[in-house]
Amino acid sequence: MLFQNYFDACSNSSTFNNILFISCLVSTVFYWFSLGFKNIKIFGSLAKVTSRFASLILFVFLSNRWLQSGYFPLSNLYESLLFLSCILLFVYQILEYKTQSSLFGCIIVPIVLFITGFAALTLPLEMQKANALVPALQSNWLMMHVSLMMLSYAILIMGSAFSIVYVGAFLELEDYIKTIPVRAAEYEKQIRKSLNLTRSQFLYLGLDVIYNEEEDIVINNRTKFLYHIDNWSYRAISLGFPFLTIGIIAGAVWANEAWGSYWSWDPKETWALITWLIFAAYLHLRLIVGLNGKKPALLASIGFFVVWICYLGVNFLGQGLHSYGWFT
Numbered sequence: 001m002l003f004q005n006y007f008d009a010c011s012n013s014s015t016f017n018n019i020l021f022i023s024c025l026v027s028t029v030f031y032w033f034s035l036g037f038k039n040i041k042i043f044g045s046l047a048k049v050t051s052r053f054a055s056l057i058l059f060v061f062l063s064n065r066w067l068q069s070g071y072f073p074l075s076n077l078y079e080s081l082l083f084l085s086c087i088l089l090f091v092y093q094i095l096e097y098k099t100q101s102s103l104f105g106c107i108i109v110p111i112v113l114f115i116t117g118f119a120a121l122t123l124p125l126e127m128q129k130a131n132a133l134v135p136a137l138q139s140n141w142l143m144m145h146v147s148l149m150m151l152s153y154a155i156l157i158m159g160s161a162f163s164i165v166y167v168g169a170f171l172e173l174e175d176y177i178k179t180i181p182v183r184a185a186e187y188e189k190q191i192r193k194s195l196n197l198t199r200s201q202f203l204y205l206g207l208d209v210i211y212n213e214e215e216d217i218v219i220n221n222r223t224k225f226l227y228h229i230d231n232w233s234y235r236a237i238s239l240g241f242p243f244l245t246i247g248i249i250a251g252a253v254w255a256n257e258a259w260g261s262y263w264s265w266d267p268k269e270t271w272a273l274i275t276w277l278i279f280a281a282y283l284h285l286r287l288i289v290g291l292n293g294k295k296p297a298l299l300a301s302i303g304f305f306v307v308w309i310c311y312l313g314v315n316f317l318g319q320g321l322h323s324y325g326w327f328t
Contacts, residue, residue, distance in 0.1 A: 016061055017120030017128075023054035024113040031105040044102050051109055055089040058082060074146040078128045081119040083147075084311075085112045087154035095232070103229075107161050141254035148247035149272075152240045153311050156279060159236030160304035163297040166229045170294050173222050180215055187211050230293065233300060234286055241279050248272055271310035278303040 030047035037043060062082060065073045073079040092108035119128075188211075192202050202208065251272075252262040263269060282299045285291045 014120065014125070014128075016057070017116075020054055020058060020061075021113070021116050021120050023050050023057070024109060024116050027051040027054060027105070028109045028113050031102055031109055034102050035106050047102065047105055047109075048096075051089060051093065051105060054112075055086065055093065058086045058089065062086060072143045072147065074142065074150065076127060078119055078123050080146070080150060081115050081123075083150050084154050085115045085119075087151055088112050088115075088158065091154060091158060107165060108158060111157065111161060141250060141257070145247060145250040145254050148243050148250060152243035152247055153307055155236050155240030156244065156275075156307050157304065159233045159240060160300045160307065162229050162233035162236065163300035164304055166226060166233060166297045167294065167301055169222065169226055169229070170297070173219070173226065176222070177219065184208070184211060184215075226293075230297060233297065234292075237279055237282060237300060237303075241276075241283060244272075244276055244279070248276060267314040268310070271306070271314050275303065275306050275310045278306050 027047050027050040030043050030050065033040070034043035034047055062073050062079075065079070069075075074083055088108055089112055092104045095104045096102065188199075188202060188208065191197065191207055192199070197205070251269075255264065256262045278299065282296055282303065285296045285299065
């Protein structure tokens with residue numbers, strides 16, 4: 001009873017929103033510090049603790065709302081944003097546990113911070129309350145269709161975010177390689193000046209070889225990073241795409257039961273199809289054409305923004321069959 005009263009108070013006073021937002025903000029800051037100061041382990045530990053705390057309170061809050069309302073908490077924008085955040089947090093923590101890398105937290109937790117900030121600070125309090133389901137949502141298809149779509153959104157957002165990081169790191173590496181001759185000439189100039197060497201002496205001592213070996217180590221490390229982040233992007237998108245496919249099919253069946261038509265070219269349906277085509281093209285390039293690297297990553301990066309338009313953007317229009325529970 002005390003536990004239930006606690007969450008009732010949190011919902012009414014926005015205490016829960018504030019705690020969740022602050023937890024994600026603190027976790028984001030510590031993750032970025034851990035990336036910049038790798039020798040200071042406390043930053044990584046604090047980042048993990050605060051993100052775990054955010055995951056726990058988010059899970060308990062959604063579970064409590066489910067028990068109170070009697071239906072799966074996916075009936076409005078606020079609940080779906082929290083559900084999306086919950087999935088992102090749990091999935092990234094699984095990846096972090098398996099790889100023992102804080103990189104996933106540095107990428108995903110800021111996205112969760114944006115989502116929770118939007119839910120807590122932008123949505124009016126009236127939209128954050130659990131209300132009775134509208135007739136269109138009073139179906140057993142609610143949990144299957146919406147949960148599958150949200151799960152696919154979360155995994156595709158994660159995979160495409162990795163692709164954005166890949167593209168940025170790839171372009172930076174390209175620029176780094178192009179400027180190697182300039183840096184090598186500057187290095188030789190500084191060494192010869194400081195040690196008072198001729199060019200023949202510089203080459204005889206093998207100082208140019210030492211410099212080239214150091215450059216090779218840097219390029220090799222960055223290439224490994226690109227390979228791993230591209231691989232995780234591919235694996236995430238390969239997992240999210242089937243969920244998206246099944247979710248769209250389940251939605252079509254539900255639409256036929258509710259509205260008498262499998263497909264109505266509703267804005268949400270149209271953008272769901274565009275999203276499906278984008279990631280289908282990505283997987284086609286990877287699996288059939290055999291491409292990897294920059295070109296598929298660019299397509300997946302576009303998919304990141306397409307997913308957000310499909311999930312959030314079209315609902316600002318307040319039009320179509322999917323406008324209930326959103327901005328109208």
